[in-house]
Each structure stands twice: as structure tokens, then as C-alpha cells.
Amino acid sequence: MDDELPRLNSAILHGDAPPGLLADQVREELLRYLPEVDGLDAEQAKQLVVRLGFVGASMARHHQEWNAGGKADPERAFDGLVVAERPFREYFAALADRTGEGHCPRDSFASLVRWNVGTVEVRRGNELMAVLPGAFDDGRIRSYTGTPGEESFFLLVKQGEAVELAVNELLGPLGEAPLLGDDAIDRVRAATGLIEAMRRLFIDFAARPPEQSMPAEHFLDVFRQFAVHWTRDDIPPSGALDPEALKRDFLLGIDLAGYDHHVRRLFPALLDGERQEIEKLMGRPTLPERLLDELDLDEADLRTAPIAELHGLIGHHPGLVDWYRLLAAHARAAGAHLMLSKKFLFKPQRQRDDAGQGDRPLVSNRAGTTGMNEMFLERLTQARRDHTLAPLRAALPRETGEKPPGTEVRSGRSVSVALVG
Template sequence: MVPEQVGYWVLHELPRLNQAILQDHAPPELLVTELHEHVLDHLPEVTQLTPAQAQQLVVHLGFVGASVARHYQEHTAGGTEHPERAFDPLTVDDRIPFRTYFATLAAHTGTGHYERDSYASLVRWNVGTIQVRLHDEVVAELPGVFDDGRIRSYTGTPGEERFFLLVKQGEAIELAVNCFLEPLTREHADLIGESARHRVREATLLLGAMRKLFIEFGSLPAEQTMDAEMFMDVFRQFAAHWVPGDIPPSGALDPEALKRDFLLGIAEPDYDQQARRLFPALLERERTEIDDLITAPTLPQRLLAEIGLDESALRLSDDGDLRRLVAHHPALVDWYRLLAMHARVSGAHLMLSKKFLFKPQRQRDAEGIGDQHLVSNRAGTTGMTESFLERITRARQNHALAPLRSVLIGENPALPGTEGVRSARGATAPVVLELTG
């Protein structure tokens, strides 16, 4: 079987089987039988594949592994304690254990991909290439590994496809933001000149568009997004462990979001350790780039050093001192707006988390329904609770330039970035997202 045939099976047959098993119309053992007959007994030798073909097959077999893991653990007593046993019946060509084949395949991509499905394969590689246009100019492109215009999913429902698309659109905008900001980390970079101010203003505009994207998704009716019940009971439950202690796919593994936090700084103790805990599930290049940012001064720290201040001195300044400082260094206004919009994006993300996860679960708890046995809906798939997300949102609000709030709020035009975002062929807006593959 060539990779294209595997792709057809994952696009069409796997969602059908998952739906049948979830609705108790078929036993979970049927999935294993069908996999052997139509997929596993016909997979190519990994060395016969190009790295690009290996990436595509990682996406496909990631959906396969997630499906097998979920159904086994939901239908087997003690399955969650020994998730690895789900894969005991799965062999490639009757000789290679499934997880061994997957790990070899992941290594063959040359990306340092995790030995199970991950954010990179589930979202970035799965969804087609997304271009970000700002003022009609392409400022970032986030590639996928398919050019068929399809989005693979667990059950083939439009809600899953919309959610995958939303997450990749968000990462594409974040990539554009970071492309504007990362050059400012270079040694001797000027952070208060007109070129830097332009970069900061464009990054702020992009973040505002991302915030609006999230808010609009959260305001749409369920039939145009994904209802909370589907999100909690179907979609999230495919993020089960493959082995004890592994890291399931999660939006917390979005590398561009992590990079932005370390570029702009976040006043949360041990946040760097939280990020490093996720490193095994990131790609090799992402681990290197994030680690470099963790150990480097943040952009606000560099900015304050350039004007001869530090965070402590800024916090001790009175309003008069702050007004004189802003008058002498007007670039501070642009930087403040960037950090404020960064925090507002965090607030919009928190809103989505509350709407689709935390509030419905609290309602279930109040009604005595309880939680899911497999993947808890009381926290994200990497263990982030509602209180933790609230805390890091406050930490982003308490940014390095927060002391300027008292002299800037009410004295300057509204924060930029509310102009909006549109998908291609929509209404006019400065930020356009286009799915090109």
C-alpha cells in the first residue's frame, strides 16, 4: 500500500469506524481487524519513503494510534493504567510492533517528531498551508504537508475540521508576529527607533486580529463551530495516552505561542520549567529556538536597558516621572500597546477555554454527572487547570511596562488591533488568512 492509499483510508474509513464504535454499532476489535487488513499489512519500509512522505504517514498513523488507544482504554478494565497494551495486537507486516514502526517513521521525517501523535502532526502538518497577509502583503506562511485541501479528523465531522483550522490559523498569525519581533533580539538592535516601532505596531495589529478571530469563533452558534459536548466527549477523548506519562497533543504545544511568551516575558514563576516539560513533544528546531529565548533577556528588558532603566525603577516611578519618560521615549507607547494586546489575546484564549471546557464541566459537576474517565475535562490535556490559565493571563497583564498604564490609558487612541481579520474573499480588513493547500 502506498501512502496515498493509507491517506484515503484515514480520510474515509477511519472516521466511519470511529463513529460506529462510539455509537456502539461496532466493537472496538473491528478497528484492529480492519487496520490489519487494509493498512498495517501493506505499509512500506520506512527507508523507501521520502521525508515528506514520512511526515504524511506520521499524520495518518497518528490518527490511527489515537483511535486505537482511545477505544481500548474506554472498553478495557484497567486500560488507562496500561495504555501501551492497546497496541499489542498491532504489527506492521506481521513483524514490526506499531509503536516501533511509528517511532522509526517519526525519526525518518528528520524533524525530531515525538514517538506518538503530536501538535505538529495533528495540526500544522494536517491542515493545508496558511498564508497571513498584512496590508495585502504575505508576511508569514505556515506550511502543511498535504495539498489536497482536506483536513483529517477522528470522526469526519465539520466541527473537528473547523477546530483544527482555527488552531492553525492562530499559529500562523503568531508566526507572523514573531517574524516581526525576533529580529529585535539581535545584538545591538535598536528598539526605540522608527524601524523597531514599525515592527512593534505591525505585531500589535496582528495580535489584535488573532484576538478577534478567537472572539468571533466563540460567539458563533455551535453548528458553525463545535458544540461543547462534542469537544469534551468526542474530540478531546482521542488525546489519550499511548504509554504512561507521555504528552498528548495540546494547544499548549503551539511553539509560536511559547516563543512569544519568552520574547515578551511573563511574570510567572517556573514558567520556563513548565515549557521545558513539554520539550519531548516539540520538534527539534522548536526546542532549540525556545530554549535560546528562555535563556536570553526579554525584549522589554532589552528596551528598558536601552533607555537606562529596569523594571524595578519603572515600578517605583511616580506619574510625573512616567509622563516625562514617555515624552522622551515615545516608542514606549508602542511597546506598551504590544504587551497589552498580548495580554488581551491571552484573555480571549481563556474565554474559549471557559466556554468549551471549564464552564460546561462545572455544570456537569454541579449536576452530579462528573468527569470523563479517559481524558479529564477539568484540565487541558497537558494538565493546565482553569486557575493556572487565569494566573498566566494575569501574569501577562502584569507585564514589564504595566506601570505605564496609569499615564497611558485614557490619554491615547484606542489600542490598535481591533480592525479585524478575515479569511480570503471576505470583507476588507488589514489582516487576511488564506488556506492555500
């Protein structure tokens, strides 16, 4: 399955095989050999969810691309596909349930990225900061067409999630702790260095030549077009469904009207534990809000304070600079993510629109698969820049306020994010 599916997808996309061949092969060579769901343990179920997620997305894409009305009735892609008299989507839903994670009845961020890619470790110097396991230990990264670009993209996204996990594990325990104490400041500084390292991952990926990352044409016309609906109201996989990134927004705060509603709209595509953790964070004050509360201040006090008062506040509480740097790093990482979106999605699609080439008929390249367009992402990035401690910017030299101290932390060179399994 891992080798044959990419080969068939490539053949169909290049016109070397009829689009119905995949469904025929799945029916004759795969479904009849699938195991009973009740006989699988959770890890085996995860592995099969990953593999059949790629199969389902591929069949859905080819059906919708080559059949009139296929996009309006996406469920028809699975007509006649049964596993021991159980329809394919019903079998997949049972598999998803068997994982014990509350996985949705289609492919997802969890299956495509976290479970598909092997274990990733995040280290800061010699210290292990986080481990994000995969469901496989064979060293392979499964993909739609088997290109190095697809594999490297999945790896990049999982590396980002692993770093975010490390950051959240540093900041999460501060929920009840004094936020200007030595332990809190140590955690804040470490988290800042990790976020800077993640930003560097994004920048380095964007700087690679197309053959070492992913050509924009492949991203637009091949990779993204597998993120089709399986049913009319489901949520296709997207990087916007990275739960650790969502958690960090609610830990550090984001002042954007309707953001809570936007995130809750994504809940059906998340795992049970992810929904619960994000919901819990939504109901708590953010860490910067708690910090101001410790100082008996509010945001209005900061925004209206003269620079002399801000200097005095920083002088009495130098840890504020570390918190400011953390929030600034968070904003810069969001800017790097926006840069990737512009480079691989929005800019090339805008060039196509300007040339009169239009959009793709299956998955629009004018917005992300969860519906976030370029303007919305720009608003998100700006909201992260306008963070709770942003008024301190006026009282800080640029080198002090915008960049963490020390070359190693600033560049992220002391941080490694490695695929180890």
C-alpha cells in the same frame, strides 16, 4: 484511511460497531500494505505520521474505554499490531524519525495541526507576512470523526499558529537592534495588529453557533477523549504545545514562577528545532527588558515612578506607547484564549460537576491535556497583563494605551489568515 477511520470511529462511539472492529480492520486492511520506512522521503513520512497518528489515537481510545485496566496499561492497545514484523509503535517511531524533525513517537501538535491542515498564509494588506505549510495539498483536514466542527477547530488552531509565526518573525530580528528606532517601531506596530487579528479569530469562533464551531458536548466527550496516552509517560497533543505561542512568551516576557520548568516539561512533545529555539529564547533577556536597559531603567524604577515622571518618559520616548500597546495586545489575546477554554471546557465541565455528572474516565475535562487547569490559565493570563511596561498604564488614557491607533489595525480587518493549500 482518511474516510474509513472517521466512519469507524463514529460507528463505535454510537454503538453501531464493536470497539474491537477498528483494530481488526487496521490489522487486516492497513498494516500489511504500509511501505518500508527507508523508502519514504521526509514529506511522505510526515503524511503517514499524520494518518497513523489518528489511527493510533483511535485504537488507544477505544481500547482504554472498553477494557478494564486499559488506561493503566495503554501500550496494550497496540498488542498484535505489526508492520512487516515490526510492532506498530516501533514502526511509528521509525516514521517519526524519518521526517527529520525530531518528532516524538506518537501523534503531536505538529502532526495533528501543522502537518494535517494545509498551507496557511498571513497577509497584512497586500504584504505576505508568513507562510505555514502543511504536509498535504489536497485541501482536506483529517479528523477523528469527520465532523465540520473538528475540522474547523484544527483550522482555527493552525491559523493562530500562523499569525504567531508572523509576529515572531517580526519581533525575532529585534534581538540586537535599537528598540526605539523607526524599524523597530514599525515592526512593533505590525505585530500588534497581527495579534489583534488573532484575538478576533478567537472571538469570532466563540461567537459562532455550535453547529458552525463545535458543540461543547462533542468537544468534551468525543474530540478530547482521543488525546489519551499511548504509553504511561508520554505527552498527548494539546494547544498548549503551540511552539510559536511559547516563543512569544519568552520574547515578550512572562513573570510567573516556574514557567520555564513548565515549558521544559513539554519539550519531549516538541520538534527538535522548536526546542532549540525556545531554549535559546529562555537564555536571553526579553525584548521589554532590553528596552528598559536601553533607557537605563529597570522595572522597579517604573513601578515606583510618579505619574509626572511617567508622562515625561513617554514624552521623551513616544515609542514606549507602541511597545506598551504590543504587550497589552499580547495580554488581550491571552484573555481571548482563556475565554475559549472556559466556553468549551471549564464552564461545561463545572456545570456537569454541579449536576453530579462527574468527569470523563479517560481524559479529564477539569484540566487541559498537559495538566493546566483553569486556575493556572488564569494565572498565566494575569501574568501577561502584569507585563514589564504595565506601570505606564497609569500615565496613558485608556483609548491611547489599550488600543492600537487606526480602525484597521484595531479590528484586524487589514489582516487575512487564509487556508491556501
